[in-house]
Amino acid sequence: LRAQPRKGPCRGQAGCRGPCGEPGRHPGPFSAQIENTPILCPFHLQPVPEPETVLKNQEMEFGRNRERLQFFKWSSKVFKNISIIPPETGMAHQVNLEYLSKVVFEVKDFLYPDSVVGTDSHTTMVNGLGILGWGVGGIEAEAVMLGMPLTLPLPEVVGCELTGTVSPFATSIDIVLSITKHLRQAEVAGKFVEFFGSGVSQLSVADRTTIANMCPEYGAILSFFPVDNVTLKHLKHTGLDKAKLEVMEAYLKAVKLFRNDASSSGEPEYSQVVQVSLSSIVPYVSGPKRSQDRVAVNNMKSDFQACLNEKCGVKGFQIAAEKQNDTVPVEYEGNEYKLSHGCVVVAAVISCTNNCNPSVMLAAGLLAKKAVEAGLEVKPYIRTSLSPGSGMVTHYLSSSGVLPYLSKLGFEVVGYGCSTCVGNTAPLPEAIRNAIKQGDIIACGVLSGTKNFEGRLCDCVRANYLASPPLVVAYAIAGTVRIDFETEPLGTGFNGKSIYLRDIWPTRKELHTVEEECVISSMFKELKEKMEKGNKRWNLLEAPESTLFPWDSKSTYIRCPSFFDKLAKEPVSPQPVENAHVLLYLGDSVTTDHISPAGSIARSSAAAKYLTSKGLTPREFNSYGARRGNDAVMTRGTFANIKLLNKFIGKPAPKTIHFPSGQTLDVFEAAELYQREGIPVIILAGKKYGLGSSRDWAAKGPFLLGVKAVLAESYEKVHRSQLIGIGIAPLQFRPGENPSTLGLTGREQFSILFPPELSPRMTLDIKTSTGKVFSVIALFENNMEITLYKYGGSLNFVARRFL
Incomplete structure (x- = not known):
């Protein structure tokens, strides 16, 4: 395609x-x-x-x-x-x-x-607006x-049939998480998803865009809602000219792109169909470490207890039974508080998935209003924030009169851009940080974003949950995730009265009225x-x-990149990679955030040392995301995530072993030493390498570190394309094979034998320094990708076309 x-x-x-x-x-x-x-x-x-x-x-x-x-x-x-x-x-x-x-x-x-x-x-x-688009x-x-x-294999199209009516307590986030679960189980990775069925009409355009926004989390290329009467009504509501709407409707019907419930016989034929009943959806949160780990709100207390018991892994924290009810006293602003496992220390209403959906953001505001009027408060040490995606959100929160109540609970507008979910959280008070570390407390963050990787919000916040905006406010008031909302009150209001979540939860009728008046x-x-x-x-x-x-040679933000230093005038046959060392031996679900973090620059990191050498103080470091125009910073920031788990090291740290010398070094320092010695490097990884945001520096960074190939069990599709686009070969173990089954330790040297001519998904042989030979699949999906790889990546290819 x-x-x-x-x-x-x-x-x-x-x-x-x-x-x-x-x-x-x-x-x-x-x-x-x-x-x-x-x-x-x-x-x-x-x-x-x-x-x-x-x-x-x-x-x-x-x-x-x-x-x-x-x-x-x-x-x-x-x-x-x-x-x-x-x-x-x-x-x-x-x-x-x-x-x-x-x-x-x-x-x-x-x-x-x-x-x-x-x-x-x-x-x-x-x-969600009926426009085809993807990342x-x-x-x-x-x-x-x-x-x-833009070239890609013609994808399968999965039909997701929605039936039933949405529960009054279920928000768009709950619908998203439920649909995410079903589509993950249906294995829609690399496919298009199209929604149909009578239940589609139950969803506003705001609901649809929220659902579509999360499609990368279940691996689909896109999640498409065809234009229908609900879409046209929304466009009319935004002020689109009536004549344009009539032309649009006539055109879409003529080319059969208009969805109509009355004409079920005209439904397209799909590669497969997934059915979801909206009536069965109840409020959920996701966490504590991955967005796919959904927990019904009424099971949250028991599930967190199970996480404390489980061994360290995708959900567990392995806290000894006798320590699970420990508390740590801490003094803050003249008052004494007690921190315990499950305490909430970060609560962020982030509208990157919700800013187009007034109902869920207004629900948070109305809940805050009722909470304040009932006498409830949020503990002052909890880092609360409100990050609208655009001025529209602030406008309708203000015009509806709920913004002051969010502010009274500490949810101040911090600006319009990525903040908490990329790790740019206002630092926790030092007393709170010390208490968490002293007691080895599993502190929690609750946010209404899309990313909850461990340590993403703050290095001392190990449990992070994704929740709808009103639930973020509710958990902030409760101050803990170890609460059963059905049987336990959020707190004590005026006159000593116990206030339960059901007492302040806004009804759908209330939301509908406010939305009509304010949006x-x-x-x-x-x-x-x-x-x-x-x-x-x-x-x-x-x-x-x-x-x-x-170009200003003194700039620490904008530098002329080095990607074109070795611009190939003509395509060349792939050169063999001989006697390469493994720079990193990684496991499953390595995210682009592990590879190229976007958050704050740690003072002990290689990037910090570089910026310090340029005369900057730690206050001036800014974030990796802000310094994407400086390849020197971004190269040093590659694999600098403190949660990176390299099997050579055995614990989370941005470190690796330089095998010729046996030294344990920062990843950048080891890569730099390999390059000075003229030794190529590769990466070993498990399943789903490159999950998460489509971050180009997660490919550019390894390229500048000298990585020639990545050898993994499977890849996230965008990241695989990025690797080819920068000139790194994405290689895949054959089905059923991985480093463990092949008896690889990662300490060997690897020689990759490229034939003079490549073909899509062809098999290559790899020989190790121990004499072992095994085969892998070269994950080039078409001849265009092979051509790009021969030129050293797509940027080199495009540049050479014009020159």
Whole structure:
């Protein structure tokens, strides 16, 4: 399947201007080759827990990220077909949904469906509006923008039939988690999912976009809700012109892209069908370490107890029975509190999955209002935050009158961008951190995002649960996850009365009324005007006028990348990898966050040492996500996640063994030493290597560390493509085989024998220094991927086409 998407994000093109800067070269061809390529400029926010947080964050954004913003503004001047959406606007996928999406394009005398690919893993959110779109790697997106088609095997299409009626207590998050469970069990990885059935009409566009937003968590390429009457009603509500709506409806019906419950005989034939009854869905949370581990809220207390008992692993913490009820006294702000296993210390209402869904965000607000009116509070040491995905969320929370009540419980707006879920949480009070460590307490974070990897929120918070926004507020009030909401009160209100969750939970009728009154078409119009006008700081920002970007050798944010240093003029036969050492021996479910973390830069890390050498203080380090334009920082940050479990080391740490010397070193230091010695390196891994966000630096980083190949049992599809796109060979053990069954220790040296000509999914032989020979599968899905690999990756291939 070869496709040219209507729009896509832009990042990293300026690197192509390096080879263009050679004498006689003209940089003009490196403009975007598709009609509409928006660059969105959100930033990972460092929360400041004070009422004026939003204004402070906006000022801090421009201060910390000035060089990056100047780079973006420069790109808007020199690249054609690129639009810049300034910061303080919202998250990429949300801006696409609210502002950029058209559903149907009308250009001259032609009508055609909207489509999008994006580097954000939540790009699929727009599937809920009837627009085909999915996430791709940054490397793929850059190549597409420069004119390459997007190539993938024609996927199977799984039909998900929804029936029944949604329970009053079930939110979109509950529906998402239930559908996620069913689709995981149906093994939809690498497939398209399309929803149909009478239950689809029970879901608003807001519900649909929330469900579609989570599709990467169950492995599908996309989760598509066809346009129907509910969609048209939503578009009318946002102020879309009536004539355009009529044309849209007529076109979609003519080409059979319009869903209609009355015409069940016209349902498409699917590769397989998965059935989900909405009536059976009850509130759930997910955790404590993985999004797929769902727990019914009424079973939460007993499940957490089981986690304390279980051995350390995907759920267990292995706390001795006699220590499971231990408490640690701690003094904070003049009061004494007791911390115990299950205590909540981080609670974040994050709307990256919910900002398009007023009902769940309003539910959190209404619950907060009732809680405050009943006399309930949140303990002051709990780090609470509210991260709206766009100004729309703040608008309807404010206009509905619930925002002040969220603030009274500590849920202050911290800004519009990625914050808690990428590890940018305001630090816990030192007294609380010390108490947690002293008592070896299993402290908890509760958030309404999509990622809950262990240690992601804070290194001392080991249990993280995903929950709907109102449940985040409820658990924050309770102060613990070891509570049975049915039989135990959240706390004591005025006059000593016990307040239960059922006493303050908003009804669907209440939510529907508030939504009708507060979520109105004028709100969408106001936000669109704001995005088009930009803001004062952005408008006054100066940017270079030169055609070629003036690289500043002193910059610690923007550096000319080194990916084109060895630009291949012609494709070459794959060179054998001889006597390679294993840089890392990893297990199952290694995420892109393990490979290339986006959060804070640890003071003891190789990246911190580099920044310190440039004269920066720890307060100026910012995050890895903010320094993606500096390959020196990102290379040092590769495999720097403190939760990385390398089997050579035996415990979580960003360390490995340099086998020629026997030294235990930081991963970067070991890789650097291997490169100085001229020794190639590979990575051994288990199942699902590269899970999580489609992070291009999870491929670029290993490439710059000298990794020639990854040998794993299986891969996440986007990450596999990213590896090829940067020039790393993705190799897969044959079914039923892995390092253990083959008797590999990882301490051997490996020689990979590439034939002169590769073919898709061909078998290669690997020989070890012990004399063992075994076969693996080269995971190239088509000839185009092989061509890219021969050129050293897609960026080299595209650059060479223009030169």
